[in-house]
Amino acid sequence: xxxxxxxxxxxxxxxxxxxxxxxxxxxxxxxxxxxxxxxxxxxxxxxxxxxxxxxxxxxxxxxxxxxxxxxxxxxxxxxxxxxxxxxxxxxxxxxxxxxxxxxxxxxxxxxxxxxxxxxxxxxxxxxxxxxxxxxxxxxxxxxxxxxxxxxxxxxxxxxxxxxxxxxxxxxxxxxxxxxxxxxxxxxxxxxxxxxxxxxxxxxxxxxxxxxxxxxxxxxxxxxxxxxxxxxxxxxxxxxxxxxxxxxxxxxxxxxxxxxxxxxxxxxxxxxxxxxxxxxxxxxxxxxxxxxxxxxxxxxxxxxxxxxxxxxxxxx
Amino acid sequence: xxxxxxxxxxxxxxxxxxxxxxxxxxxxxxxxxxxxxxxxxxxxxxxxxxxxxxxxxxxxxxxxxxxxxxxxxxxxxxxxxxxxxxxxxxxxxxxxxxxxxxxxxxxxxxxxxxxxxxxxxxxxxxxxxxxxxxxxxxxxxxxxxxxxxxxxxxxxxxxxxxxxxxxxxxxxxxxxxxxxxxxxxxxxxxxxxxxxxxxxxxxxxxxxxxxxxxxxxxxxxxxxxxxxxxxxxxxxxxxxxxxxxxxxxxxxxxxxxxxxxxxxxxxxxxxxxxxxxxxxxxxxxxxxxxxxxxxxxxxxxxxxxxxxxxxxxxxxxxxxxxxxxxxxxxxxxxxxxxx
Numbered sequence: 001x002x003x004x005x006x007x008x009x010x011x012x013x014x015x016x017x018x019x020x021x022x023x024x025x026x027x028x029x030x031x032x033x034x035x036x037x038x039x040x041x042x043x044x045x046x047x048x049x050x051x052x053x054x055x056x057x058x059x060x061x062x063x064x065x066x067x068x069x070x071x072x073x074x075x076x077x078x079x080x081x082x083x084x085x086x087x088x089x090x091x092x093x094x095x096x097x098x099x100x101x102x103x104x105x106x107x108x109x110x111x112x113x114x115x116x117x118x119x120x121x122x123x124x125x126x127x128x129x130x131x132x133x134x135x136x137x138x139x140x141x142x143x144x145x146x147x148x149x150x151x152x153x154x155x156x157x158x159x160x161x162x163x164x165x166x167x168x169x170x171x172x173x174x175x176x177x178x179x180x181x182x183x184x185x186x187x188x189x190x191x192x193x194x195x196x197x198x199x200x201x202x203x204x205x206x207x208x209x210x211x212x213x214x215x216x217x218x219x220x221x222x223x224x225x226x227x228x229x230x231x232x233x234x235x236x237x238x239x240x241x242x243x244x245x246x247x248x249x250x251x252x253x254x255x256x257x258x259x260x261x262x263x264x265x266x267x268x269x270x271x272x273x274x275x276x277x278x279x280x281x282x283x284x285x286x287x288x289x290x291x292x293x294x295x296x297x298x299x300x301x302x303x304x305x306x307x308x309x310x311x312x313x314x315x
Numbered sequence: 316x317x318x319x320x321x322x323x324x325x326x327x328x329x330x331x332x333x334x335x336x337x338x339x340x341x342x343x344x345x346x347x348x349x350x351x352x353x354x355x356x357x358x359x360x361x362x363x364x365x366x367x368x369x370x371x372x373x374x375x376x377x378x379x380x381x382x383x384x385x386x387x388x389x390x391x392x393x394x395x396x397x398x399x400x401x402x403x404x405x406x407x408x409x410x411x412x413x414x415x416x417x418x419x420x421x422x423x424x425x426x427x428x429x430x431x432x433x434x435x436x437x438x439x440x441x442x443x444x445x446x447x448x449x450x451x452x453x454x455x456x457x458x459x460x461x462x463x464x465x466x467x468x469x470x471x472x473x474x475x476x477x478x479x480x481x482x483x484x485x486x487x488x489x490x491x492x493x494x495x496x497x498x499x500x501x502x503x504x505x506x507x508x509x510x511x512x513x514x515x516x517x518x519x520x521x522x523x524x525x526x527x528x529x530x531x532x533x534x535x536x537x538x539x540x541x542x543x544x545x546x547x548x549x550x551x552x553x554x555x556x557x558x559x560x561x562x563x564x565x566x567x568x569x570x571x572x573x574x575x576x577x578x579x580x581x582x583x584x585x586x587x588x589x590x591x592x593x594x595x596x597x598x599x600x601x602x603x604x605x606x607x608x609x610x611x612x613x614x615x616x617x618x619x620x621x622x623x624x625x626x627x628x629x630x631x632x633x634x635x636x637x638x639x640x641x642x643x644x645x646x647x648x649x650x651x652x653x654x
Contacts, residue, residue, distance in 0.1 A: 212371050213404035215391040217418035217467070227417070231408050 049295075056289035063282040076289035085265065086273070086290070093270045095180055096187070096255075097248050101241055103188040108195030109237065113229075115196070116203040126200075133193040141257025144186045148172040148258075173259050179267050183255050187248065195240045202236030203229070238309045242302065249298045270294055317382030317474040317507060319345040319368060324377035326363055337363040339531035340377065345475075345524070348505040350498070352518040352539075354554050355528035361511040362401075364528070365477045368509060370394045381474050392423065397468035398477040401484075403460040405452040411463050412448040415439070418471050438466045441496065458485045462493070469500065476501075476508045482517065494521060515555050519543070527551045549577060549646040558582050558610065558621040560644070567618070568640055569593050575645035575653045582610070585622040586639045587630075594637040602632055613638065 024032075056076055060069045080086055111129060115122050132140065147155040150168040160167035172182040206229065214224045252271045255261070261268035261276075274294065278287035326338040338360045345351050353361040366372040368379060370391035378387045386394050397418070405414050415435045419426040426434075439445040442462040447455060452463060461484055468476055481497075482490045498521045501508050512518055518525055519539045526536045527550075535547045539555070546552035552560045561582065565575035570593070586594075597615035609626045612619065615638060622638070624630065645653040 209400060209402060209404045210406060212391075213398075213400060213406070213467075214417070215371065216369055216396065216398045217471075218392040218395070218421040218423050219417070220392065220422070223422070228406065228408075 052288045052291055055285055056292050058285040058288075060285045060288075061282050062278075062284040072285070076286045077293070079286065080290050080293060086270075088265055089268055089270045089273045092180065092266065092268060093249065093251075096184060096251065096267075096269060097245060099181075099184045100187045100191070100248050101244055103184065104192045104195045104244055105237060105241060107188065108192045108240070109199045109233070111192065111196045112199035112203055115200060129196060130193040132190045135190070137190070137253040138257055140186065140190050141254045144189075145173065145258055148182060174263055176263055176266050179259055179263055183258055183267050186258060187251070187254060190254070191244060191247075195237075195244065198236050198240040198243075199233060202233035205236075206232050235309065235313045238305075238312060242305055242309065245305070246298060246302060249294075318347040319343075319475055319507060319509065320380040321345075321364075321368070322378045322380070324364075324367060324374045324379060326360075326367055326372055326374050336360075336531040338367060338374075341528075341531070341533045342377075343526060343533055343536060345507060345509060347507055349523045350501050350508045350521055351510060351524045351526060352522035353509065353511045353526050353528055354513075354515070354518050356513075359528040360531040361528055362479055363531075365398065365479055365509060365511055368475065369396050369398050369477050392421075395473050396475045396477055397471050397473040399461075399465050399468050399479060399481040401479045401481075403457075403464045405460055405463055405467075407451075407453045409452060410448070411439075411444060411450055411452055411455070414452050414463055415448075415466050415470050418467060424471070434470045438469045441469070441500065442466050442493075458489055461485060465493075465497070472504075474507065476506050476510075478508065478510045480512055481510075483513070497521065515557055518555065525555075527554050546644065547652050549579060549650040549652075552579050552644060552646075556581055561585070561620045561622075562646075563615075563618050563620075565645060567616075568595065568643075572645055572653050574647050576648040577646040577650075578640065579644040579646060580620075580640045582621050582623045584641045584643060585620065586641050587611075587622065587624055587628075587636050590637070591639055594639040596635055596637045599630060599632055599634045599636060602630065611636070 057071055057073060058069050059072050059076075061067060115126055115129070144155075147153045148171070150156050150171050153167070153172075155172065156167035156170070159165065159170075170178060172178045172185075210228060210232075211224060214228055219227065250271050251269055252275065255267055255269055256272060259267040261272045265273075270290075271294070274287055274290050277283050277290060321341055321343040323340045323342050324338055325336060325340050327334045327336045329335050341360075341364065353364060355361050363372060367374055368381075370386065370389055370393070374387065378385055380386065381394060381396070406417060409417070412435060415438060416431050418424075419431045419434060435448070436445070439448055442465060444459060444462050444466065447459060447463075452460065455463065461481060465478075465481055468478070482493055485493065494517060500506070501521075510517075510521065522539050524536060525539050525542045527534050527542065529550050535542055535551045537545075542551060543555045546555075549560075549562065553562075561580045562577050563580070565571040565578045567578060571578060595615050597613040597620070599611055599613055600619075601612040603610040603612070604626065607626065609624050609628065609630075611622050611624055611630060613622060613636065614620075620638070630636065647653050
């Protein structure tokens with residue numbers, strides 16, 4: 001087997017010489033660089049995860065640290081999986097997740113496609129469109145509660161103006177049917193720009209000469225879109241979906257600010273219920289088990305998705 | 316296949332007073348089945364002319380006909396032309412096979428799958444990329460990409476082939492092979508080709524007609540031999556010929572016409588040591604042995620000249636030689652030819 005020149009020099013240099021020159025071996029230097037990060041990760045990520053797994057098999061209550069802790073085996077898991085309220089949470093989460101992604105991808109891609117058409121002032125438009133994303137979710141949640149006011153809200157007024165319905169005849173946040181859509185609308189308003197930016201990066205990565213070649217090859221604009229634009233943007237789009245999916249699976253701040261999980265528990269997403277179990281009811285063991293179940297779910301889904309993404313990239 | 320006619324076509328870029336003509340009222344007739352080479356330095360408007368014929372650019376003035384049809388306002392898709400781009404322009408997300416199939420799958424052509432398969436196989440065979448058909452197009456070497464790009468033009472039966480320096484990125488061996496292959500294909504298909512190149516060997520060997528461009532203007536159009544032997548200006552004369560034509564003040568040698576300001580001598584048109592009257596003597600600076608010929612770089616009264624001698628002649632550096640022009644070309648002060 002022939003070696004490349006660098007390897008040959010490396011092999012011919014005695015280890016002791018290398019050590020003398022730098023005082024440390026390559027491996028030692030590598031560890032010095034990586035060590036602090038690994039320690040930090042262990043302390044704030046890995047340890048809590050393992051500790052949570054441990055707690056999920058107990059009946060520990062964090063507000064009563066002196067109470068003796070009993071190991072209860074899989075009972076927490078059993079109770080969660082048999083709890084119909086948890087399944088309602090999961091359904092609310094799924095509804096939120098699916099529809100926000102559908103809307104954000106459709107609107108985000110369309111906006112990116114329009115912005116990518118070279119016209120005057122498209123930089124300004126990009127900035128304006130991206131603004132919602134830069135706001136704090138707490139602020140966004142707070143002022144959308146005003147928009148959704150039946151009497152004075154802008155949203156109700158606009159809907160009333162276009163449909164002719166009485167603005168005070170419906171309550172977006174107060175109605176069992178409308179509240180799940182109300183949170184989808186706000187999240188879409190806030191995060192579509194993010195999907196747009198990623199799609200825009202994808203669209204801009206397609207060089208113009210590809211379209212010229214396609215035009216010469218007698219492909220219509222329609223065919224160019226389906227055979228060139230879409231396949232070449234797809235990896236970017238899938239990445240945007242991954243980010244938004246993971247983010248919205250653990251959505252908390254925006255929805256708490258808007259509905260607090262109500263009315264009833266129609267907008268009570270998994271993470272809202274989790275927070276309630278852990279820090280209002282103080283069922284630490286139970287909520288640890290719930291957290292682990294959520295973690296495994298999102299981790300599993302994301303892994304499958306990343307595999308699909310890599311396949312698309314390889315194509 | 317069809318003939319192509321450009322009628323006082325102009326194309327300029329840039330705003331207002333800074334407008335620059337990339338193509339300046341060019342009229343050109345490209346006969347059906349002819350191989351037309353456009354020569355000229357960078358920025359002379361060669362590529363713009365191809366893009367105008369392709370429909371990627373719209374002319375400011377003038378009209379373009381392909382066959383009997385006025386295509387001036389047509390889109391590229393409506394024109395039925397094939398183009399090989401200098402920078403390959405392959406579809407990066409598709410395999411070689413899909414790249415080659417792409418133009419055939421145009422709904423305008425209605426090619427059957429069996430026919431597509433057959434044509435791809437034929438073209439791949441000619442371009443020697445049969446074993447690469449299932450590779451991703453970006454996983455190829457530069458030469459392979461360029462062959463796929465040529466193949467994408469060849470699978471179709473367009474009215475005109477447009478080629479923008481298609482061989483420039485290939486290595487010398489492949490280039491000379493593909494040069495012959497392209498010329499053979501063109502002759503077999505009877506294809507009309509408009510071909511842009513810097514390479515004078517390509518121009519001389521492949522072309523039936525050569526067009527020389529200067530600052531967007533077509534300065535001469537004719538057979539390669541005509542252009543070489545009978546250039547209309549000093550500019551045209553210096554575009555063809557390697558080493559370049561030597562130029563000296565016209566009165567350097569006796570016998571120049573009165574209107575001439577410059578005498579141009581091709582390297583092969585300088586006679587060494589003729590012993591005739593009127594010859595000037597110079598000193599050899601450098602000798603280049605190319606095997607089949609030898610080039611002499613000579614200084615004559617502060618002027619540098621290059622000439623060719625038979626490789627068996629034994630002349631070395633520092634030797635003194637006498638020089639005499641043989642059927643030279645004379646040019647006026649404005650560069651035009653003086654006959």
